[in-house]
Amino acid sequence: MSERLAMHGGAPVRTEPFGPGHAFGDDDIAALTEVVRSGHVGKGPKVEAFERAFAARHGVKHAIAVTSGTAAMHVCIGAINPEPGDEVIVTPWTAGGTIIGALLQNCVPVFADIDETYTLDPADVEARITPRTRAIIAVHYLGNPCDMRALQDIARRHDLALIEDCAQAHFAEYQGQVVGSIGDIAGYSFGGKHLSAGTGGAVLTNDTELWERAVLFHDVALPRAGGPYAERPYGHYFLAPHYIINDLTAAVLLVQLAKVDGYIASKIRAAERIIDGLADIDELTPQEVRPGDRHTYWILGFSLDTERLGCSADVFADAVRHEGVLLIKAENSVDARHPSTGLPRMGGGGPLYNDPFLADPDCYGRSRFPFDHGREQAVEY
Known part of the structure; x- marks a missing residue:
């Protein structure tokens, strides 16, 4: 040298x-070809099969496939149904997709410090809890798990939702338990991560009530056949985005899941x-x-x-x-x-907190919303 x-x-x-970092091969091509020849490229049996397989790999009851990691985190926030101005405690060391969903649901991110693991310092998380705090987002940064036992204890004592952001930490483990199966609800990204189809994401939860609202939330709040509210009259039940994926994406994810x-x-x-x-x-x-x-x-x-x-x-x-x-x-x-x-x-x-959209907020036109909602002074970063 x-x-x-x-x-x-x-x-x-x-x-x-x-x-390129990912091994796409003839098995992926065959899976895509099967879907194309079936004539059913929308959401169908491949999506359902992937949801079952992904939930089973984590030992949880429910999985919902969505379009991206950002979408997954938005669905997690939508599932807990916060009030405008509610606070969500999170690390500043993460991708923007971790908090974009919180802002879209009119929440205010509150940044807590990290420790030598580059993940949330539980003591600092607890110090930042206020009467407006609604949730903690545990980001398993770069693939390294948060101290989930400590965060669970804090969340329980303060009656907060504990959301896991597993976008960067597929199949990482906290004390022998796979991440995504520990908190109340978890979000995943499949865009350029260990498990990848070029795009996509997923939501996991063991909480049936959260799952039911998340199912509606990821599909413009319509009660679909086979879903948890199939017996309800057809119509949009609340304001929600459209984050469903198609069988082409799910087919690749199924193949990649077997190789991950x-x-x-x-x-x-x-x-x-x-x-x-x-x-x-x-x-x-x-x-x-x-x-x-x-x-x-x-x-x-x-x-x-x-x-x-x-x-x-x-x-x-x-x-x-x-x-x-x-x-x-x-x-x-x-x-x-x-x-x-x-x-x-x-x-x-x-x-x-140094990103322009927070340092000089530009979220809802020229307003300071949601940073000033119900406050004498707007939150500044």
């Missing part, structure tokens, strides 16, 4: 591009090799994994000690990219530091 960095004119470590364990195992092996290979570099600290938990590594995250390294996170990220290795620097990382070490974050995404 050249001693001169590629960004300074040396030979890069890697010159071959990385592959091998894909995840390869991701874990790769992450462990990288962590082991970088163990002697004190300036890099990998995302902490709680003993007994299973991180499935959608992304491998590190914290970077820029003072010891002698360069900024921007320069470091640029140097790694020049070597032909993909690295995502967390946006605004200089201002978003680890609560105990003060080190800037690396890994990608967040913090959401």
